[in-house]
Every structure is written in C-alpha cells, then in structure tokens.
Amino acid sequence: MNAATLSAPSSPPAPVPIISARDVRKGYGKGQNRFEALKGVSFDLREGESVAIVGKSGSGKSTLMHVLALLDAPDAGTLALEGTETRSLRGAKLNRTRNKTFGFVFQQFFLTGSQSVLENVILPMKIAGVGRAERRRRGLAALEQLDLADKAKNKAVNLSGGQKQRVVIARALVNNPRVIFADEPTGNLDSHTGAVVEDILFTLNREHGITLVVVTHDEELAARCDRRILIRDGEIIEDSGVAA
C-alpha cells in the first residue's frame, strides 16, 4: 500500500509516529478580521492509537482535524506523515495519499441519497481507480462487516440514521485506511445507535489496528479513547498521551 510515499526510515526503539505535528499554526481572514484558529499545536500520533480531540465549538478542533487529514495546509509549522514532510505532497500525490491513508466519518453522513448504498460505499475506490469487479467485491465485504449486506441495493436516502452512519463507516473502511477521522460521529444519532456506532469504531481500532481520530465535544465518547487532547482557543490545554 503506497509504500513509496509512506515508507520512512523507522528506528526500531521508538517507532516513527504516523502523524507528527510541530508548532502548527493556521489562521483565517485578513487584517482586523484575522482569526487564529490554531496557535502552535504540537503532538505525535502513534499508529494504532485512538485519540479524542475535545473542545468547544470554535476551539479550533475541526481546523486541527482538517490540517491533520491534509485537507488544509498549515500556515506555519510542520506536519509529517510517517516522517515525510507533508509540504512536499502536492497535487495528484497529495490526493493519492489522502485517498489511500485516510477514511472519513462525518456527523452529516454526506451520502448521495439517490445512489445505492453500495455505490456510496465504493466511491473512494472509484476515485482511486479500482476496477469494477474489485470495487464490488470489496464494497460488499465492507458492508458485510457492518451487517448491511442486505441493504447494498437500497437507496441511501431510505436508511435510518444509524444505518447511514454504518454506511459511512463502511465507506471509510473500504480502502483499508490507516487512519480514520471521525468528526462528531455520533452527533446525529440517538444514544443507543450512537453507542453501536462507537462500538464499531473502537472494534476497528482494536482488531484492525486502524488509528482512530475522533473529534467531539461528547466527553463520554472521549473517555473511551486511549488518549484525550483538549483544545481551547487554538492551543492544546491538556494531552493525556504526553506522559505515555
């Protein structure tokens, strides 16, 4: 899997963190309206970890996730993906890296309602240029994994909220990502289905070793993660993983 861009010299004693942020800064607007969303954030994300980024709305946690997921470039500071400076990733290479390395789970699902569940799930593979038969096989396998195989042909719009979020997880999984970014994954779900979705995410994290980054203001969800990073006004206030 994308060995060329991701393989980095790894020193046996301390494995290279999958994502390493150093003094990352990001602001929006100009002049008087300038708003600093991130004011120098530094931390390492180890492979296989589950991390909760917690903070109030407007704290900069979504911006941090966007920067970590390479959707946004930091204004200052460095971000390394397995030791590779991400600033060197541009255009098609950047797109490919994002496609192969990351899976996304959003609160708002972002499913195309008029398309079938399977169509929605295989979208990342379609973008990656995977062949039709292979797409179908892997898409169905991902749906099977989330107990949605019988819904494969249904239109996405006809699913319940919990089912939709499971489809989204299937879509995030389908390309065998190394990191799943989940932005308020249970925000739109009732507590029961929310718990089911949480279980699925943590199972993936434990059993498949997929690094899980959850952005949330739900403390209960944050408590289930290995590590909790509290962010306020663009700065890390508390990081439970620093000592570890």
Next chain:
Amino acid sequence: MKTTDLIASAISNTFRSKTRMLLTILAIFVGAFTLTLTSGLGTGINAYIDDTVSGIGASNAMTVTKTSADAGAGFGGDSGPAEYDPDAVSAGGVGPGGGGTVTAMTPDDLDELASIEGVTDVHATKSISTDFIQHDGGTKYVVGVGSLVPGQTTQLSAGVDPDDDTDAYELVLPTSYVEPLGFSDAEDAVGATVSIAITDANREQHVIEATIVGVAEEALASPNGTSIIPNDALTDTLFETQNIGVPADQVDRYAQATVWFDEDASDDDIAALKDRLADAGFTGTTVADQIGAFTTVIDGIVLVLNAFAIIALLAASFGIVNTLFMSVQERTREIGLMKAMGMGSGRVFSLFSLEATFLGFLGSALGVVIAMIVGTGLSAVLADSLLADLPGLTLIAFDPVSIATIILVVMVIAFLAGTLPAARAAKADPVESLRYE
C-alpha cells in the same frame, strides 16, 4: 478516477434531477432540431442539383461560344445595346447560361478549338428547330430539340437513353408530352412511333418518323426540359433536312460547341484553359460555373437559416450554464467529499464538463432524430403536393456527415457552456464545502 468511471458517473449524475435535465434538453433540442432541418434543406436541394448536374453536362466538358465583340462573358457583362452582327445566331441553349445571341462558329473555329492546348475533343452543338411533334394523327404539339453529348445523362422514368450507334431514328420524350400525345403512361409511350415535322430553308415542311425509346423526367436543370432528345442518326437527319436550300457556305454554322478536357484537371488547369480559350476569342463555361450560381444562392439561404438555429443553440447553452450552476450548488457537499477522498480538481472539472457534454449529446441526438422523422415526412408530403412538378426532389435530405457534425457542434457548445460551472466545482475547497453549522 478512471475515465470510463468518470463518464459513467457523469451520465448517471445527469439523470439525477430529471425535470431540470428534461427542460435543459428541450432547449438544446429546439436548436438541434432547427439546425438539422435547415441543413437538411440545404442538403436536399443541393443533392437535387448534383443529381441534375450530369443532365447539364459532364464535369470534364465545357460549353464554348464565340465571344461577341461586346457581349460579355456572363451576367452583368453586357453594357448597352449590342451592335448588329450579320454572323449572329440565336443559341439554342443547353442548360442555364446558354441562350442569348452569340456569334456563330464555323468549322474553322472548331478546328482552332481542337488545336488549343488542353482540349481533348470538340463537338459542335447542332441547333435544330422543329415545327411540331405528333403521334398517330393526333394533336400537333410544338417541341424543342435538345441534344445529349457524351457524358450527359438524363433522368428517365421509362425506357433507355437514345442509342447513338444505330441508324434507326430514336428519341427520348419529355414526360410532359406523354399524355398530350395520347399515351396512357410512360411505359406505354416507349416503343411507339411519332412524327416530327421540320421546315427547310425553302419553306418546305418534311415529316420524319422516329421511335420513342425512353421517357425523361422533368428536372430543374435538365438539357431537354420540354425538348425531345434524338439520337445522332435522327439529329443528323433533322439538321440536314433543316439546312436543305441553305447556301453551302452557310450550312455549318453552330451556336456553340462542347470541348472536353482532362478529367483530372484541377481548378487551376481549368482556369488556364479558359484563359487560352479567351485569348483565341472564345468563352468557355463549365458545368461548375453554371451550377455555381444555383448552389451559392441555396448555400446563402441555408447559412442564414443555420444562423437562426445557432442563435437558438446559444440560448440553450445559457440553459446548460444555469442547470449546471444549480447542480454544482446542490452538490457542494458531494464535491467536497470527493475532493477530501482524493479526487483531483481536474477530474472534478471533467466530471461536470462531461455532464454538460452529455446533456448536449442527449438534446442534439433527440433533436436530430425527431428532425429527421419530421423532415422525411414533410418531404414526402410536399413531394406529392406542392413540389409534385419537380420529380426527384427530396426537399429535406440528410447525410450522415452533416448529422454527425451537428451533434458534435452541439456537444462542443454544451461543453463550452459547462466549463464555467465545472471550473467553479473544481475550485471548491473541500474544507469549505464540508463545513456545517
């Protein structure tokens, strides 16, 4: 994303908002429909002219007349009244461009023509005027005599072309003479004998019997028109009969001649040949020259009609822009998601331009198909009513090349219209698109 997947996605996206798609396609349809009909009109009329070209003359033949002192080479060439010329004869014209008064050609002129570089053969056009034609003692009708030089053909509704190698007197009768002469139909006329009366220089009338071997359809630019076409044997006999009593030195007078040149001659070669003819005191007119005026007028009309169709298409293209802008607006999140998942801007651009192109394809294909059905129906109806006097004319005809061109042109217009919304989609920032409040 693979290109095939991109195309498939674009096509399936097109059908997502069906009402909007349908309305956009309708707008394109109107343009494509009009364009197809107008260009079909041009194709139909020009094809008809092309069909009748061989009736006017072979493509490697040129009608040559002797240039009169002040009679110009063509339209607009005459200025003021012409001076009397005792040598002038009326040219019993072959096709358009003939007619008028020209200076008669003598056998010497023919020899001179034959000696001009590039001329491979010379054939004098014998001008014959008969008194009447009659069948089986019936009513007498005035008739002209045309001639069919080698390379010319006529559109026959029955029978065959006259045989120039036989001694028997044969002729082809124009279709308008079939019923007046007492035949039930064209087939009935073939094989019958008619009498042709001709008066010689001594005012003495001669009657010559000839066999009808074919019946010619009337065509726009046919050599016969309402003239009979005799074979060589009959032509010679009629010519000799007409010239009985003419002083020997006046017999061989021809209004015009036909010269042949190399079949592979280029336009430049033909122009050079015309210059050499002009230097020798002759005016040469090719079939292309004669047809040219017709075609130019029709092309001009079709061009104006096409311009209207293009205007309709331009209006439709704004519809495409609008539709796609709405589509981009609606699918902001989807675009953002695809970009977050690693879809490049170029591919997003392609996806939306392909959608526009596909809309253009649907609209134009629909327009073209329906226009072809309507056009064919219309031609069929008109051919039996309004245009019944012009057999062989299909008013609206379609040729695959112009149909394909129309579809392609509409697709290109649609693509261009789609670039604006597609560029907006391609520019979309995934973070911005995925933000929700």
